[in-house]
Amino acid sequence: MQMPTTQLLFDGAVTGLVIGLLAIGIVLVHRSTRVINFAVANMGLVGSVLFALLVVRWNVPYWIALVIALAVGTAFGALVDLAVVRRLFRAPRVILLVATIGVAQLALTIVMGLPDLDDYSNESYPVPWNGAWSPADGLRITGAQLSVLVVVPLIAVLLGLFLSRTVLGRTVRAAASNPELARLQGISPKIVSTAMWALAGLIGTLCLILISAQNESLTQIATLGPTTLVRALAAAVIARMVSLRIALLAGVLLGLGQSFIQFNWLDQPGLTDLVILLLVLAAVFLVSRGRDTETSSFSFAPKAAPIPERLRDLWWVRHLERAPLLVLGVLATILPLVIAQPSRQLLYTVILSYAICAASVTVLTGWAGQLSLGQMAFAGLGALTAAALNRGLQVSAAGSTITLNALPFPVAILIASLATAALAALVGAGALRVRGLLLAVSTFAFGIAAEQYLYRRDLFQDPGAHTASFPRDAAFGVDVTSQRAYYYLVLIVLAVVLAVVARLRRSGVGRTTIAVRDNPTTAAAYTVGTTRVKLRAFALAGGIAGLGGGLLAGAVQNVPYADRYFLSTDSLLVVSIVVIGGLGSVYGPVLGSLWVIGLPSIFPDNEIVPLLTSSLGLLVLLLYFPGGLVQIGYSARDALLHLADRRLGPAPAAVPKATATKALTRTIPREPLPAGRPVLATSEVRVQFGGLTAVDGVSLHVAPGEIVGLIGTNGAGKSTLMHAVGGFVSATGTVELLGQDVTSAGPTARARAGLGRTFQTATLFPELTVRQTVQIALEARGRTGLLSTALHLPHTFARERVQRSAADDLIGFLGLGRYADAFIADLSTGTRRIVELAGLLALDARLLCLDEPTAGVAQRETEAFGPLIQEIRRELDAAMLVIEHDMPLIMGISDRVYCLETGRVIAEGTPGMVRNDPRVIASYLGTDERAISRSGNAPSVAEDTPAPVATGTAATT
Numbered sequence: 001m002q003m004p005t006t007q008l009l010f011d012g013a014v015t016g017l018v019i020g021l022l023a024i025g026i027v028l029v030h031r032s033t034r035v036i037n038f039a040v041a042n043m044g045l046v047g048s049v050l051f052a053l054l055v056v057r058w059n060v061p062y063w064i065a066l067v068i069a070l071a072v073g074t075a076f077g078a079l080v081d082l083a084v085v086r087r088l089f090r091a092p093r094v095i096l097l098v099a100t101i102g103v104a105q106l107a108l109t110i111v112m113g114l115p116d117l118d119d120y121s122n123e124s125y126p127v128p129w130n131g132a133w134s135p136a137d138g139l140r141i142t143g144a145q146l147s148v149l150v151v152v153p154l155i156a157v158l159l160g161l162f163l164s165r166t167v168l169g170r171t172v173r174a175a176a177s178n179p180e181l182a183r184l185q186g187i188s189p190k191i192v193s194t195a196m197w198a199l200a201g202l203i204g205t206l207c208l209i210l211i212s213a214q215n216e217s218l219t220q221i222a223t224l225g226p227t228t229l230v231r232a233l234a235a236a237v238i239a240r241m242v243s244l245r246i247a248l249l250a251g252v253l254l255g256l257g258q259s260f261i262q263f264n265w266l267d268q269p270g271l272t273d274l275v276i277l278l279l280v281l282a283a284v285f286l287v288s289r290g291r292d293t294e295t296s297s298f299s300f301a302p303k304a305a306p307i308p309e310r311l312r313d314l315w316w317v318r319h320l321e322r323a324p325l326l327v328l329g330v331l332a333t334i335l336p337l338v339i340a341q342p343s344r345q346l347l348y349t350v351i352l353s354y355a356i357c358a359a360s361v362t363v364l365t366g367w368a369g370q371l372s373l374g375q376m377a378f379a380g381l382g383a384l385t386a387a388a389l390n391r392g393l394q395v396s397a398a399g400s401t402i403t404l405n406a407l408p409f410p411v412a413i414l415i416a417s418l419a420t421a422a423l424a425a426l427v428g429a430g431a432l433r434v435r436g437l438l439l440a441v442s443t444f445a446f447g448i449a450a451e452q453y454l455y456r457r458d459l460f461q462d463p464g465a466h467t468a469s470f471p472r473d474a475a476f477g478v479d480v481t482s483q484r485a486y487y488y489l490v491l492i493v494l495a496v497v498l499a500v501v502a503r504l505r506r507s508g509v510g511r512t513t514i515a516v517r518d519n520p521t522t523a524a525a526y527t528v529g530t531t532r533v534k535l536r537a538f539a540l541a542g543g544i545a546g547l548g549g550g551l552l553a554g555a556v557q558n559v560p561y562a563d564r565y566f567l568s569t570d571s572l573l574v575v576s577i578v579v580i581g582g583l584g585s586v587y588g589p590v591l592g593s594l595w596v597i598g599l600p601s602i603f604p605d606n607e608i609v610p611l612l613t614s615s616l617g618l619l620v621l622l623l624y625f626p627g628g629l630v631q632i633g634y635s636a637r638d639a640l641l642h643l644a645d646r647r648l649g650p651a652p653a654a655v656p657k658a659t660a661t662k663a664l665t666r667t668i669p670r671e672p673l674p675a676g677r678p679v680l681a682t683s684e685v686r687v688q689f690g691g692l693t694a695v696d697g698v699s700l701h702v703a704p705g706e707i708v709g710l711i712g713t714n715g716a717g718k719s720t721l722m723h724a725v726g727g728f729v730s731a732t733g734t735v736e737l738l739g740q741d742v743t744s745a746g747p748t749a750r751a752r753a754g755l756g757r758t759f760q761t762a763t764l765f766p767e768l769t770v771r772q773t774v775q776i777a778l779e780a781r782g783r784t785g786l787l788s789t790a791l792h793l794p795h796t797f798a799r800e801r802v803q804r805s806a807a808d809d810l811i812g813f814l815g816l817g818r819y820a821d822a823f824i825a826d827l828s829t830g831t832r833r834i835v836e837l838a839g840l841l842a843l844d845a846r847l848l849c850l851d852e853p854t855a856g857v858a859q860r861e862t863e864a865f866g867p868l869i870q871e872i873r874r875e876l877d878a879a880m881l882v883i884e885h886d887m888p889l890i891m892g893i894s895d896r897v898y899c900l901e902t903g904r905v906i907a908e909g910t911p912g913m914v915r916n917d918p919r920v921i922a923s924y925l926g927t928d929e930r931a932i933s934r935s936g937n938a939p940s941v942a943e944d945t946p947a948p949v950a951t952g953t954a955a956t957t
């Protein structure tokens with residue numbers, strides 16, 4: 001390994017300074033709006049091109065042009081905030097991140113609309129000082145580099161002073177961690193956000209001007225490109241999205257590292273990008289360690305309102321949802337018969353292949369909530385693997401050479417798709433702890449490393465060439481060499497992929513995936529293994545992307561990995577496709593591909609159409625139709641249904657439905673509990689959060705059939721103890737459940753062992769309906785198989801029917817009949833709490849841990865909860881541990897009560913004993929008899945909650 005020359009290191013440091021400044025721009029925006037700004041570089045594009053035009057074309061003096069360009073850049077940043085960010089202030093951060101991608105594309109389109117610079121190809125980008133200096137032997141500093149050396153440190157110092165010395169700056173620092181605190185400083189978070197976006201616009205412009213000045217030719221200015229962006233993102237992540245100083249330093253180190261790698265491994269292009277990927281992964285790993293990673297709501301995903309019960313018998317209503325897809329299918333079938341030009345047919349094939357690739361984003365991002373910005377890398381790797389398998393391979397390993405014979409075209413694609421599924425599962429395993437924005441950065445870095453490094457491995461290339469040809473001949477005995485025949489093959493594959501995706505979405509596979517996305521904790525409490533579900537989504541998405549990629553490469557008969565289709569920008573494009581089409585919906589990928597790729601190609605010479613279909617179109621959709629194009633379809637469908645409902649006349653009075661008057665029959669055999677053993681026994685359980693001991697050596701037990709109350713002041717450690725029992729926090733001591741030591745088992749395993757859990761917030765799964773929620777709990781009685789469901793095997797339909805009717809029984813039993821198709825997000829807290837209880841019945845749990853079952857429930861309804869809880873205990877023949885602040889309720893239902901104070905048990909015994917214990921009175925109850933007879937803790941929000949059923953007779957309120 002040689003040391004690079006001084007010059008190379010110097011050049012690296014200069015580039016690194018600019019990368020560091022860009023990273024500062026990313027950090028500032030993240031600190032004020034908690035979003036990762038993918039537009040940071042492109043926001044400066046408009047100003048930097050305008051600057052060149054002003055100086056070169058319109059002969060404006062350098063410094064005046066610079067001021068104008070910086071002002072334009074700053075205004076662009078502020079405008080982005082006012083027009084986009086502010087409107088999406090409360091939207092999930094993931095959606096805001098996608099919006100920044102739209103902004104980046106928009107900036108690029110605006111630049112294309114500016115006058116051409118091609119006439120000035122002999123001129124160089126304007127610099128403040130011409131000439132070069134040689135301060136030392138072997139070192140030459142250009143004017144452009146000197147400006148970087150002066151400007152970047154100066155800006156960094158000024159920003160540091162701004163953040164520490166001004167009120168606005170201090171507010172920015174506070175806003176990152178606590179918006180309320182920031183508000184106390186007297187400045188609204190929105191103003192802070194505008195200021196930071198304006199600053200990011202200014203920084204972006206400055207960086208682009210500084211970088212462009214390094215180029216010899218003026219026409220090269222265009223973009224900084226994703227490779228620079230990924231370096232800036234890496235520096236920002238290394239700085240934990242907080243420290244400006246570390247961001248700048250990391251930028252410089254990355255610049256130096258790049259020089260070092262280029263000097264020593266010139267023959268390994270893209271190695272830097274591989275190293276950047278590893279650095280990002282390491283940094284992301286450290287950043288997300290020990291912290292509860294961000295959860296995002298997916299309320300923007302398109303939602304179809306349930307069909308009114310009485311309309312379901314109408315045949316056109318039953319087929320309403322499938323009809324548009326059928327029409328599209330018929331149109332797609334006749335299209336190549338009407339339009340015979342092979343070039344058009346090739347284009348249609350490309351659109352279909354993109355729809356397949358986009359379906360992978362539907363699964364991974366739409367259902368699993370994992371935003372992948374590198375999905376086309378899986379498509380590219382699938383394409384290259386398929387081409388290599390089709391060509392025949394010689395793999396040298398451990399001194400011996402293995403020869404793989406050439407595989408037929410379709411077999412090569414199928415095996416490549418399986419290989420990308422396995423690879424995606426591997427990547428997913430690494431990304432398990434990371435979600436949201438950091439996953440987006442990691443996958444983006446993966447996309448770039450794939451494009452720059454992995455694609456260029458010898459294994460993937462034609463011998464002696466930098467291409468990978470992929471000629472197609474026959475598929476399943478049919479000649480697909482003609483463009484039309486191949487189009488039909490891809491159309492059939494798309495139809496199959498959509499059918500599989502739609503079927504999976506309607507089955508337990510789709511439901512559990514969405515459940516893990518919306519609420520991993522409750523999903524685990526419902527025995528759904530979050531790791532398994534996430535890996536399944538990654539693998540499924542990777543497989544679909546690999547399949548789409550293979551087919552796309554087959555369309556063009558080679559893998560054009562160096563210039564189109566499988567680049568990191570294409571990964572961003574497929575995300576736009578799916579968001580525009582409708583995230584999570586089966587229609588999304590098709591509508592999105594038609595819109596984003598299809599429409600512009602119908603008007604190839606029109607510059608406005610691509611603007612409307614991607615960049616600006618994406619932003620408009622996010623702002624006004626966050627559910628995407630499919631949401632417009634759903635709205636039309638709802639209007640039709642409403643019309644049909646009106647024509648049927650007024651609805652008859654609600655008839656109570658599914659009122660189960662007899663006890664539910666138990667279908668699951670239970671292992672008997674060893675005689676004399678408690679259902680739950682904890683010994684010396686201790687939980688610490690940093691320096692705080694939340695639970696301090698608690699030993700308790702719950703006997704079979706017993707209801708045990710857990711009381712204590714706010715913050716006494718009750719919920720934490722319950723989390724420890726459920727396996728949701730790491731704790732010391734032992735936990736024994738139904739005679740088994742489960743201390744080292746995770747929450748899913750404990751749920752499977754018979755532990756049922758409700759949560760204080762009763763969030764459940766906002767985007768699922770009541771029936772779907774209960775069906776998720778029913779998965780505990782038998783999991784939906786991925787492969788059998790995808791293959792549409794008959795028994796999977798029968799299983800689904802049985803599960804649905806079991807769910808309806810439980811829903812009816814608890815009087816939730818009229819809410820069966822309502823989304824959880826639309827229910828009152830009280831109703832959600834009853835749905836939680838339905839979930840426990842579905843789980844057939846033997847120990848129920850209820851965390852404040854009446855919190856947020858109207859006072860008049862809490863009184864009915866006591867009998868309901870006892871009824872459920874009888875029904876399940878279960879024991880219970882209940883946390884409750886409502887004293888009459890908890891004292892009324894409990895057989896025994898424990899009182900906690902600062903993590904320790906201070907009293908234990910019958911309700912009467914605990915209630916009169918002087919320590920309990922001093923610590924918690926006080927002497928106010930009114931507080932004891934009816935707790936003041938229960939909020940008095942009157943809510944539309946169905947009256948809980950007390951005696952097995954369902955009430956459908």
Ligand SMILES: Nc1ncnc2c1ncn2[C@@H]1O[C@H](COP(=O)(O)OP(=O)(O)OP(=O)(O)O)[C@@H](O)[C@H]1O
Pocket residue numbers: 689692694712713714715716717718719720721
């Ligand atoms: N994830 C966490 N990280 C750090 N501290 C925590 C965490 N969860 C709880 N705590 C702290 O642990 C202590 C016990 O909290 P816990 O929620 O268990 O109390 P509680 O008795 O259930 O209170 P409440 O009746 O208000 O629900 C509190 O001081 C709380 O701030």
